[in-house]
Amino acid sequence: MAHSLRRAIRYLLLAAAAALMVAPVAIMVVGALKPDARVLPEAGTLQALFPGRLTLENFADVLGRTRFGLFLFNSLFINAAIVALGLAVNSLAGYALARLRWRGRGVVLAGVLALLVIPFEAIAVPLFWQVTLLGWRDTYLVQILPFTANAFAIYLFYTFFLELPRELEEAARVDGAGPWRTYLAVVVPNARPAFASVAVLTFLTQWGAFLWPLMVTSGPAVRPLPVAIATFFTQPPLQWGDILAFGVMMVAPVLLLFLLFQGWFVRGVAASGIKG
Amino acid sequence: MPRPLTDQTPAAWSMAAPAVAGLALFVGLPFLVAFGLAFTSARLGSPLPVEFLGWEQFRRILADPAFLRALANNGLFAMVVVPLQTVLALGLALLLNQPLRGLPLFRTLFFMPVVFPMSLVAVVWVLLYAPGGTGPVNAFLGWLSFGAWSPRDFLHDPAWALPAIMLTSIWQGVGFQMVILLAGLQAIPAERYEAAAIDGAGGWGQFLHVTLPGLRNTLIFVVVVTSILAFRLFDQVRIMTQGGPGEASATVIYAAVRAAFERQQVARGAAMTVVFFLIVLAVTLLQRRLLRQER
Numbered sequence: 166m167a168h169s170l171r172r173a174i175r176y177l178l179l180a181a182a183a184a185l186m187v188a189p190v191a192i193m194v195v196g197a198l199k200p201d202a203r204v205l206p207e208a209g210t211l212q213a214l215f216p217g218r219l220t221l222e223n224f225a226d227v228l229g230r231t232r233f234g235l236f237l238f239n240s241l242f243i244n245a246a247i248v249a250l251g252l253a254v255n256s257l258a259g260y261a262l263a264r265l266r267w268r269g270r271g272v273v274l275a276g277v278l279a280l281l282v283i284p285f286e287a288i289a290v291p292l293f294w295q296v297t298l299l300g301w302r303d304t305y306l307v308q309i310l311p312f313t314a315n316a317f318a319i320y321l322f323y324t325f326f327l328e329l330p331r332e333l334e335e336a337a338r339v340d341g342a343g344p345w346r347t348y349l350a351v352v353v354p355n356a357r358p359a360f361a362s363v364a365v366l367t368f369l370t371q372w373g374a375f376l377w378p379l380m381v382t383s384g385p386a387v388r389p390l391p392v393a394i395a396t397f398f399t400q401p402p403l404q405w406g407d408i409l410a411f412g413v414m415m416v417a418p419v420l421l422l423f424l425l426f427q428g429w430f431v432r433g434v435a436a437s438g439i440k441g
Numbered sequence: 442m443p444r445p446l447t448d449q450t451p452a453a454w455s456m457a458a459p460a461v462a463g464l465a466l467f468v469g470l471p472f473l474v475a476f477g478l479a480f481t482s483a484r485l486g487s488p489l490p491v492e493f494l495g496w497e498q499f500r501r502i503l504a505d506p507a508f509l510r511a512l513a514n515n516g517l518f519a520m521v522v523v524p525l526q527t528v529l530a531l532g533l534a535l536l537l538n539q540p541l542r543g544l545p546l547f548r549t550l551f552f553m554p555v556v557f558p559m560s561l562v563a564v565v566w567v568l569l570y571a572p573g574g575t576g577p578v579n580a581f582l583g584w585l586s587f588g589a590w591s592p593r594d595f596l597h598d599p600a601w602a603l604p605a606i607m608l609t610s611i612w613q614g615v616g617f618q619m620v621i622l623l624a625g626l627q628a629i630p631a632e633r634y635e636a637a638a639i640d641g642a643g644g645w646g647q648f649l650h651v652t653l654p655g656l657r658n659t660l661i662f663v664v665v666v667t668s669i670l671a672f673r674l675f676d677q678v679r680i681m682t683q684g685g686p687g688e689a690s691a692t693v694i695y696a697a698v699r700a701a702f703e704r705q706q707v708a709r710g711a712a713m714t715v716v717f718f719l720i721v722l723a724v725t726l727l728q729r730r731l732l733r734q735e736r
Contacts (some may be wrong), residue, residue, distance in 0.1 A: 172541070179536055183550045189612070190553065192577060193565050208568060209580030258460035267453035273461060280468050282725050286673050286694045287718040290701040290710040291474035292467065297485060314463025344452040373558030375676045376694075380702050391560035395680050398564045405568060412561045423556045427549060430556065434617060435624035 188214075197223055197413045201406030208405075223410035230407070232385050233414060236393040240372065243308045243389055248367050250313045252360055258314075259322025260348050264334070277323075280316040286376065293380050302381045308389070312371060318363050321436070325359035326352065358432075365426070365433040372419060390415045475718070478711035485705040498712040508713065510688040511696045514603055518692070519671035521604075526611045527663055530618035535652075537619070538626045548623070552616035559613060563680035566609040570595040570681075602682045602690040609677055614670070618663050625659030626652070658732060665728040669721050693717045 195216045196204040201223060207213050227233050261267065262274050292311060301307040333355055337347045353360070375391045382388040388396075394415060398408050423430055479499070482492040502508045533551055537544050554562065569577045572594035579592035595605040633651045642650060653660075675694040678684055684691035684699070693713060701710025 175536055175539065175541065178532075179547050182533060182536075183547055186550050186554065186612070186616075188577075189562075189565055189569055192569065196568070205568070205571060206575055208571060209575040209577045213577060254459045254463065257456040261453040261456040265449040265453040265456075267448070267450040269450070269454065273457055276461075276469075277464070280464055282722060283468060283472055283718065284669065284673055284721055286675065286697075287714050287721065288468060288471035288475060289694075290697055290707060290714050291471040291478055293701060294478065294483070294485065294707045294711075295471060295474065310463070311467035314460040314467065316464060316468070319460055344449055344456065348456070369556065373560065373676075375558070375560045375679075376698065379679070380698070391558045391676075394564055395560045398567075398680070408564060409568075412565060415561055416557055419556050419558075420553070423553070424549070427552075431548075431552065431620050434555070434620050 193409050193412055196405060197409035199223075199406060201226075201404050204405040204409065223404075223406040224414065226404075226407050227411045227414065231393070231397055231411065233393075233411065235385060236388060236390045237414075239305075239387055240389040240391075243305060244368060244371050246305070246309045247312050247371050248364050250309070251315055251318055251367050252364060254314055255318035255363065256322045256353070256356070256360065257348065258319045260326050260352055261344075262319070263323045263326035263329075264352075265344055274323075277316045277319050281320060283316075289376060289380065296381060303383055303387055305387050307381050308374075308378055308387065311377075312374075315367070318367060321363055321366075322356075322359055325356060329355060361429050362433040362436055365429050369430070369433075475711045475715055478708045479715045481708045483708040483711075485701075485707050487705065494708070498708055499716075502709060502712050502716070507688050507691065508693075508696055511684075511691040511693050512716075514688075514690060515672050515674065515692050518603065518607060518610075518674060519668050522607050522610055522671055523664055523667045525607075526615055526618060526667055527660070529611065530615050530663070531622055531656075531660075533615065533619045534622035534626055537623055548620075551619055554613045555616045555620075557613065559676040560680055562609060562613045563677045566605075566612075566677075567596065567681055570605055572597075596682050597686055599686050599689040602686060606674075606677045606681060606690055609681070610674070614667070618667065621663055622656065622659060625656045629655035661728055661731050665724055668724050672717060672720055672724075693720075 192208060192213045195214055196208065198219045198221070199207075199216050200218075200220055203212075258273075258277075262270060262277070296302060296307050329352065333351050334347050337351045342350065373391055374389070375395070378389050378392045379395070382392060385393070394408070394411055397411060480493060480495055481498070482489070482494050537548055537551075571577070572579070572592065574580060574583065574592050576592065576595075578595065579590070582590040583592065593601060595601040629651065633655065634647055637647045637651050672692075673694060674692045675698065678690055678692050678695045679698075682690040684695050694717060697710040697713035697717065699710075700706045700713065
């Protein structure tokens with residue numbers, strides 16, 4: 166009896182917490198599907214969760230009135246480039262540090278570990294100054310290159326490769342394979358979990374990036390979604406239906422990826438915590 | 442110099458070079474430039490020659506009430522959000538660390554906001570904080586208090602702007618901490634709980650003597666990460682309140698970006714980010730110390 170009571174209380178607490186976590190998302194999704202004029206007046210009532218007549222006009226409005234397609238492309242392109250280039254560059258560095266003997270290894274490893282302490286915000290201002298002097302503002306390049314080499318990603322690859330069994334590489338070495346061939350033919354296929362974790366973590370931190378793209382983009386041409394929704398949202402009069410529809414379209418791809426690959430998302434995040 | 446046969450220096454350098462170059466150009470160099478700029482009078486697009494100011498720039502920002510207010514806001518944010526969010530996350534993790542049906546669904550729901558871009562979260566919460574009885578947060582508080590709550594304009598109220606941002610941040614970040622704590626909980630061996638139970642420890646005793654010590658390092662990590670995030674606070678402030686009303690919700694990074702980006706005072710912004718970096722460094726060193734003490 167006491168046991169089932171405890172169970173009931175546990176479920177009740179979980180359900181209350183879940184309701185608080187879901188309510189803002191539900192208000193967003195339902196609001197996006199209602200006529201614009203009803204969103205704000207009904208937001209504080211139960212009507213916020215029960216749409217009544219559904220309409221897609223907000224979505225059509227966003228697609229017709231804003232350059233949503235361009236913003237989506239910009240975000241996808243920038244993030245795909247950061248993830249793909251980052252996986253290549255950081256895994257190679259992590260592999261060299263973990264497995265090869267070379268002059269300079271100690272210095273490079275110490276440097277990577279030291280750079281782990283520097284958050285992006287600490288260098289945003291001088292980096293902004295640097296790229297302004299170079300005339301790089303308003304480009305894709307300036308949103309991709311600074312985020313490709315990443316000390317934390319190198320560190321994650323490094324620790325993962327340290328634990329990879331040596332026997333895997335020895336067979337390749339006996340066959341006369343050099344470091345590059347060993348890396349491509351043996352290490353990469355055996356390190357899929359490491360690549361997946363780093364890809365997910367990189368994507369999660371970069372997809373929502375706001376500060377840097379806000380500083381270096383001045384028009385829609387190369388602007389990603391997070392900056393686009395913020396500037397779109399400040400253009401009066403506020404049309405909440407459109408804003409929420411924009412938000413739903415912005416988060417839908419990530420949410421879909423998350424639901425499909427939830428294990429990787431959670432494992433990637435948890436891995437970053439356990440290592441610390 | 443003769444090389445041993447196993448020396449792999451050329452291959453290793455060709456593998457590491459792109460990452461090393463990237464880190465040097467886009468992290469190391471700007472980091473050094475931050476310290477260099479902070480001691481000068483540099484402005485973007487200014488025809489005036491750049492002067493060396495020494496400590497003057499730091500003296501100026503540390504005498505500026507607006508910057509001190511920003512520092513205090515970050516400190517207050519950390520003092521409220523770090524304990525509150527950690528306790529909430531630990532509570533959720535403990536609830537989820539039980540053999541119950543439907544737990545994966547709850548875990549998914551709690552983690553979901555973590556994958557939302559902060560700019561979208563901030564925009565949606567502007568709607569939730571809408572002034573008057575029709576604002577969802579106002580309406581919810583009215584319902585909780587049986588109508589005793591008088592609706593307010595959270596984001597334009599000096600007393601409520603920062604707390605409003607705190608709540609939004611906790612909502613978005615609690616799932617992140619929860620997942621890390623859950624992994625920490627699951628790493629505690631079940632035998633320790635069995636041993637404690639044999640020694641007669643009840644639920645509370647097990648929590649104090651098995652769970653908390655077992656989670657020690659994870660908790661330190663979570664607290665340090667959240668503290669640093671509290672000082673990195675920018676996106677929500679920029680979107681929800683623009684630091685206002687007055688300086689009620691301004692933060693260090695917000696002030697630095699405003700100086701460098703909107704007023705072209707790059708040196709002033711750099712000095713502010715140097716102060717920010719020193720705080721982050723202090724928190725990180727504290728973490729290392731705490732973790733070392735255990736061994």
